[in-house]
Amino acid sequence: MPSNVNTLPTLLPASETIFELTVPILIAGAGACGLVAALAAHEAGCEVVILERDPLPRGSTSMSLGALCAVGTRDQSERGVLDTADLFTADVMAKTGGQADPALAHAVGRLSGAAVDWLRDRFDIPLTLDTTWKPAFGHSVMRMHVTPGRSGADLMDRLLYACDLAGIPILTNARVTNLFAERDEVMGVRYKRPDGSTEDIGCGALILATCGFGGNAGMISRHIPDMANARYFGWDGNRGDGILLGAALGGEMADMDAYQGLGLLADPAGIDLNPRFLIEGGIQVNREGLRFSHELDDLSGQGARVIAQPGGVAWVIFDERIHASCADLPQYILLREAGAVVQAGSIETLSARCGINAQGLQKTLSDITDSQTDRWGRLFTGPQLQPPFYAVKVTGALFHTQGGLNVDAEARVLHPTGRHLPNLFAGGGVARGISGRGPSGYLPGAGLCTAIALGYAAGKSAADLVLAGRPKLGTNQPTGPLLGENQRDGTSVR
CATH class of the missing domain: 3.90.700.10 (Succinate dehydrogenase/fumarate reductase flavoprotein, catalytic domain)
Structure with a gap:
């Protein structure tokens, strides 16, 4: 998809396709959200493959300050900072003038602290409370957490290392362009290589974590016209692919004029x-x-x-x-x-x-x-x-768009009627954030906070769905290791 379009991609009929490989969970995007989702699904006992459009997994996370707000963490408690999901929700609603979804804000607050403590305990990713970040810009208490390197690149390196140790395959130079579907259920994806060739892979569940649409001039002009001529300081690969894929399947888009300036x-x-x-x-x-x-x-x-x-x-x-x-x-x-x-x-x-x-x-x-x-x-x-x-x-x-697919507390993508799509999940910049409308509802660290919180929720929820046998996987599901070795060199999974 060129960077100046906002048309929905074509859904492909799954009934006419025989996948050479079907995996339990596919994740599109290897940023903070996708990597956390992969770790959560892997820990739950599901095999997972990550598809990343770029030669190296970096994205918006690597460009950020690497600070995320998290609520009710053990580090906060040990330093005497009393913080709860209720307090966080009140801060969000005050900052957004009541425009954010309070249920989503509460879920993000609750999940963020749990995810930070889990990443520290399970994967040795030392996200600690940064006491130099005094409460400001809408935060009523200290809740900014950082890794020792105090940068997004440092956080990405630690998440990638955790995925390496877990043996989670990351296939790079693989841009998801189309979904195979039966009605509104995802059966697989088609991804494109830099040389224009395409490959298909089936899945039991799909997690969209390809970030926002700041690099898509057409979508910016349509949804955030006031910033159409502004300088874009974000990852060029943020073209809105995941949002458009989810919308093509019937997912509802919300708060599309929200952005981080x-x-x-x-x-x-x-x-x-x-x-x-x-x-x-x-x-x-x-x-x-x-x-x-x-x-x-x-x-x-x-x-x-x-x-x-x-x-x-x-x-x-x-x-x-x-x-x-x-x-x-x-x-x-x-x-x-x-x-x-x-x-x-x-x-x-x-x-x-x-x-x-x-x-x-x-x-x-x-x-x-x-x-x-x-x-x-x-x-x-x-x-x-x-x-x-x-x-x-x-x-x-x-810097970053904050609107996207509407999701619930389990990161399931919602239809405009309010029901969730059967096996589609979203997080990070693909999902609707907690910033309300426009630029002024953004709280510092909220982007990474929602990425990690919803990634954590998406990985667990997708694993629960697949392990429960809904939907059933194809008969060609692999029974051994998916790729043998964790790959980031653009090697095909086929």
Whole structure:
């Protein structure tokens, strides 16, 4: 499917196809959601194969900060943080203005903590509470969890290693393009190779985990027209394939105008600046040196606010204290290596180096007080910014779409009538998120949170379905190891 279309793919008749291979569970997509789903299904006793469109499994997870919000984890409890699915749901509903699905938000909250503890205990993936992420942007308590590498790439490496140890086959260079179906039941898939050849494989259940549609210009124009001309800072392979496949089978799409924006993309370096710089007391100003928003109010919506400034850019201003506290963040290290961080001993020098109005910046800094809420509703509670000062020039961008197939608490794809499709599951960017409509309902870490929570649910639910014998697998189901060795080199399963 080219990146500028949004038509539904053709369903293929399963009755006219004899699959050379049928596997219990197929997973389309080897990002965080797909890998977690595979681990959950494998642990439940089901053989599973992952199909990945790219030469290497990386995707949106690898581009992220690697931080996910999780609720009620053992690490939270040990650090005295009281968090529940009810509290998380209340935060989600408040942030989205009541637009999110409360049942889905509650399920994601409940599943996220269980999944994080399970990944730590069972697969030695050390997701721990990051106490430097203070409650902000809609979170009422500390619930951001990270791996030691503090990056999405580190999280991906650990998940891939866990799948390697489990012997889970990952077939790369295999893009799922069509579903074989009888009515609304998936019987198999067709996937395409880079050379244009296609291969077919049957399945007892299918989990769609191919991420969102940020890289599909046609779908963006149709569903998020306000961001049609915005810079896209996401994985190019996010073409909406899974969403369109599920919709072709009868799955309902929901909240398709929801997205995660980004107002902290370093310009022109193209590296995202961690929100901690703002949480710790940093500010954003435009070319006139003036603030234009409550920087901690709307992490995702800040992208559009930055784009609306003169030249579509802004500067994050912070000081030595904040610089020192964030010095070990991987993205910040890259920004310093790229020369994207400006340092100066005075406001005048900083302004001259950045092209900011010095008088405006001086007034902005002198107006900041910790005694009262400012005109945008922000109350500064930390020390005032002091020289030497630092600045990073940033712009706004579209990072990730949040709309997708409507799913229930077990990650089953729902029909518009409310019933679930027999053996189709979805998670990650394929599934409807918990951000409501538009950009402003997004909470930090919610993307990875739903990916891991719904991946965990999808893997367990699909395994329960298959092991219960519904639907029955074909007579050509393999009885031994599916591929013998875990493969990521594009080798055919046939």
